[in-house]
Amino acid sequence: MKLSKKVSTAGAVVALLSATVTASAVAPAAATSPVGVAAAARPMENLGRGVVAVRSGNNAVLVSWRLLGLDPDGIGFNVYRSAAGGQEVKLNSAVLTGGTNFTDSTADLTRSNSYRVRPVVNGAEQPPSGAFTLTANHAVEPVVRVPLRAGGPVKFVWVGDLDGDGEYDYVLDRQTSPQTIEAYRRDGQLLWSVNMGPNSTNQNNIEGGSSTIDVGHNDGVTVYDFDSDGRAEVAVRIANGVRFGNGTTFTNSDNNRQFIAILDGMTGAPRATAPVPADYLRDGPMYARFGVGHLDGTRPSLVAFMKNRVGNGGFNLMMGAWQFNGQTLTQQWKWLRGNQNTPDGHNTRVIDVNGDGTDEVAEIGFVLNGNGTLRYSLGPSGIVHGDRFHIAKMDPSRPGLQGYGVQQNNPSGLREYYYDAANGSIIWRHSASGTADVGRGMAGDIDPRFPGMEVWSFSGLYNAPADRLTEPDTSLRPWPQLGLWWDGDMTMELLNDGKFEKWDPNNPKPTNSLRRLLTTSTYGAVDASQSVQPTFYGDILGDWREEAVYTNASYNQLIIFTTNHPTSTRLYTLAHNPAYRNAMTLKGYMQSHHVDYFLGAGMSRPPRPNITYPGR
Numbered sequence: 154m155k156l157s158k159k160v161s162t163a164g165a166v167v168a169l170l171s172a173t174v175t176a177s178a179v180a181p182a183a184a185t186s187p188v189g190v191a192a193a194a195r196p197m198e199n200l201g202r203g204v205v206a207v208r209s210g211n212n213a214v215l216v217s218w219r220l221l222g223l224d225p226d227g228i229g230f231n232v233y234r235s236a237a238g239g240q241e242v243k244l245n246s247a248v249l250t251g252g253t254n255f256t257d258s259t260a261d262l263t264r265s266n267s268y269r270v271r272p273v274v275n276g277a278e279q280p281p282s283g284a285f286t287l288t289a290n291h292a293v294e295p296v297v298r299v300p301l302r303a304g305g306p307v308k309f310v311w312v313g314d315l316d317g318d319g320e321y322d323y324v325l326d327r328q329t330s331p332q333t334i335e336a337y338r339r340d341g342q343l344l345w346s347v348n349m350g351p352n353s354t355n356q357n358n359i360e361g362g363s364s365t366i367d368v369g370h371n372d373g374v375t376v377y378d379f380d381s382d383g384r385a386e387v388a389v390r391i392a393n394g395v396r397f398g399n400g401t402t403f404t405n406s407d408n409n410r411q412f413i414a415i416l417d418g419m420t421g422a423p424r425a426t427a428p429v430p431a432d433y434l435r436d437g438p439m440y441a442r443f444g445v446g447h448l449d450g451t452r453p454s455l456v457a458f459m460k461n462r463v464g465n466g467g468f469n470l471m472m473g474a475w476q477f478n479g480q481t482l483t484q485q486w487k488w489l490r491g492n493q494n495t496p497d498g499h500n501t502r503v504i505d506v507n508g509d510g511t512d513e514v515a516e517i518g519f520v521l522n523g524n525g526t527l528r529y530s531l532g533p534s535g536i537v538h539g540d541r542f543h544i545a546k547m548d549p550s551r552p553g554l555q556g557y558g559v560q561q562n563n564p565s566g567l568r569e570y571y572y573d574a575a576n577g578s579i580i581w582r583h584s585a586s587g588t589a590d591v592g593r594g595m596a597g598d599i600d601p602r603f604p605g606m607e608v609w610s611f612s613g614l615y616n617a618p619a620d621r622l623t624e625p626d627t628s629l630r631p632w633p634q635l636g637l638w639w640d641g642d643m644t645m646e647l648l649n650d651g652k653f654e655k656w657d658p659n660n661p662k663p664t665n666s667l668r669r670l671l672t673t674s675t676y677g678a679v680d681a682s683q684s685v686q687p688t689f690y691g692d693i694l695g696d697w698r699e700e701a702v703y704t705n706a707s708y709n710q711l712i713i714f715t716t717n718h719p720t721s722t723r724l725y726t727l728a729h730n731p732a733y734r735n736a737m738t739l740k741g742y743m744q745s746h747h748v749d750y751f752l753g754a755g756m757s758r759p760p761r762p763n764i765t766y767p768g769r
Contacts, residue, residue: 193510195447196381197222197729199766201319202282205694206268208293209256209717216268217254217695217716218282222729222762229273232257233281237264237289248273252641252720253696265289283320295717296676297694298710300341305329307704308367308682309740310689310711313376313385315344315418321693322418323702323711324376324387326367330354334366334374334389336398336421341711345421350394352408352438360462363392363411363438370499372740375443379415379453379477381767386424386477387416388455390441397423409438413455415477425482429459432489433469436461444739446503446512447731448474448523454485456514458501470497472514472521486525494532495519498539498558500741504732505749506544506554507575510763512735517542517558520577529577536570537563541633543596544574545747547606548618549756554749555580557608557617559594569594569610571617581620583612595633597645597745598753600624600658606753609633629661636745637690638699638727639670641720643754646670648701650685651678653714671714678703678712682743691737691746692727696720699727699746724752729762 202218209215216232229248232255233241244257260266267286272279305327315322320339327333332353336344355362358369366373366389373390380386391414393405398421403414411429416422433439439459448454454474461469470490475482490497496518506513506520506528514521517539519530542558554574560567568591570582594610600623603616613627624630635648640655647654649664653671656662673680673687681688681703688711689702698716705712727733727748736746750759 193451194763194765195451195510195731196378196453196767197731197734197762197764198314198378199319199383200314200726200728202270203320203694203726204268204270204282204285205297205715206257206266206285206287207295207297207715207717208262208287208291209295210293212258212262214257214260214262214266214268214287215254215717215719216257216270216285217698218270219696219726220253220723222725222764223766224272224725225274227274230270231273231278233269233271234260235267235284236261238267241269252723254719256719262287263290283318294676295671295714297713297715299323299337299339299713301325301337301704301709301711302335302343303707303709304333304335305708306681307688307708309372309374310702311374311376311387312689312691312693312737313378313387313418314383315385317384322385324374325688326374328356328367330356332356332366334387334421336387336418344419345398347389347398347416347421348396350392350396350402352392352394360437361440363409364390364395365440366390367740369440370741371440371442373441373443375445375455375738376418377445377453377455377738378767379445379455380479381453382479383767385418387418387421388443389414389416390429390443390457391426392438397421409434411438413457413475413482415482425477425480427475427482427484430471430473430484430487432471432487433461436463436469439469439471442501442739442741444501444503444735446514446523446735448485448512448514450509450511450523452476456501456503458497458516470495472525474514474525488521488525488527493527493530495527495530496532496536496538498542500541500744501739502542502544503735503739504544504554504574508553512731515544515556515574520574531572531577531579534577534579535563535565535567537561539594540590540592540742541594541744543594543608543745543747545596545606546749546751547571547596547608549605549751551618555617557594557596559591559610561590561592562588564588568612569608571608571620585612593633595631595636595647595745596747597636599631599644599647599656601644601754602658604755605751623658624661626661628663630664631656631667632664634685635690635743637701638692638697638752639716640718641698641716641722643722643752643756645753648687648690651680673701673703673712673714676712676714677705678714679706682740686743690743692733697722697724697727724759725762729764730759731762731764
């Protein structure tokens with residue numbers, strides 16, 4: 154695999170054209186109203202086309218590329234191929250205006266073949282994208298392989314444009330003792346390594362060391378362009394003894410004191426640090442979950458969920474937000490739970506729940522406003538701790554976004570619930586006798602017979618808007634693990650313990666008998682977090698379908714699954730949807746990412762995202 158640098162497309166002509174992104178083959182001509190209108194456009198990554206090519210058959214290559222969030226209506230593409238470094242040849246006879254993928258069935262696959270695309274606006278070709286090279290005699294596989302240096306197991310991978318070329322690079326952990334963080338360019342070039350030091354050797358998943366990362370549902374790392382300069386930084390929770398990528402060591406006389414560092418994405422050197430508030434320091438160091446949102450609507454903020462244990466009993470919970478301006482890291486606010494009835498869970502979501510253009514911070518049982526004040530709690534409605542929850546546009550006919558969550562041993566017998574994400578009002582709830590730990594819950598459109606999304610745990614498959622079982626036999630529901638957009642139709646696929654699966658409403662099967670699209674172990678991939686998950690998943694290459702990132706068993710290679718299915722569906726890259734891009738920065742117990750419009754069967758054309766690209 155070889156990749157070349159992005160060449161930016163000229164924007165003068167583009168700016169004159171319609172602002173609505175095309176979504177042909179799935180949508181009526183008119184766009185739906187957006188969830189909300191932001192006061193100002195938020196900065197998002199100035200991505201390239203993300204061209205990727207996989208050998209989809211003995212004599213076929215699927216080439217795929219991004220439609221960008223701010224591409225104009227009517228934009229088309231030409232696809233070019235260069236064999237063994239020779240002159241480029243255009244492959245399509247007419248400008249491509251459908252799905253942003255193309256099947257090349259004429260290549261000599263005994264030679265290396267490089268692919269790139271050129272946008273076409275008003276009949277005029279624009280500058281070319283970067284190229285992706287498929288090596289000679291490449292295996293038939295839906296995989297991109299990225300070499301890594303030898304090292305220990307990897308639990309999590311994060312993505313960000315570290316070098317400013319418009320394409321995603323990779324940051325990963327090493328579950329060694331002490332732990333390390335490594336950064337790689339997208340071609341596998343090692344950029345730097347950070348040693349998390351002696352305070353990362355205690356890796357207990359509840360009360361570990363002050364610089365321990367990525368244990369249990371905690372992480373303490375994320376990657377984003379925090380200062381909107383076109384290059385991503387790495388945020389990490391640190392303590393005494395952490396050695397940065399430039400060789401300097403962070404020191405503090407108190408091993409329990411913790412700080413947040415913003416690292417340069419290219420060097421791993423610290424650019425700024427700020428202390429973690431010490432309100433709960435008496436109970437020891439705090440584990441953290443990190444994410445990113447635009448809490449003021451215009452600038453990215455680092456969001457942190459932090460907990461430590463009080464003796465052998467309950468937990469302190471503190472949440473906070475910071476902004477990095479390129480020089481300093483400034484705390485915006487902190488929120489302490491204290492004795493408030495605000496149930497938390499195992500993953501956080503940062504999303505604009507009320508459509509005003511600013512993001513809120515959501516837990517399974519409460520939501521904070523972007524300024525750190527409590528927006529609402531579901532605790533008074535009988536919600537307690539649970540393992541999984543989702544916020545998405547589940548009902549295309551209802552204003553705003555909806556939430557769905559499951560419960561762990563709720564004394565009322567509550568198993569699952571569905572609510573209005575803007576104000577927390579419960580729309581429906583399902584209860585049963587006794588209590589149960591409902592450890593999984595999923596939301597996604599998998600049954601096109603019913604408008605909107607389905608939601609399910611272990612009580613059956615329900616259409617969320619109608620609160621109705623779509624399959625009367627409650628045992629014939631899929632396992633509620635992760636959703637995945639893969640095959641190009643408008644119902645969601647499923648990712649469950651290394652299996653890409655499809656639930657068929659016309660031939661429903663139980664969890665262990667679903668139609669298998671792909672098994673990751675066939676290609677040498679091994680599961681990571683919770684022994685069932687990839688290290689990362691999200692839309693990082695090609696068109697709007699999603700990639701799943703694993704390692705091999707030797708931990709010296711990233712195995713990135715990217716679709717080998719053509720599609721006529723045209724959607725802008727999910728990474729330019731604000732809700733989805735926020736979700737890509739979060740870990741916890743890994744959960745499905747969601748856009749802020751309804752994505753599924755019978756969908757309307759999504760509104761153009763209210764974003765802007767920062768200059769480089």
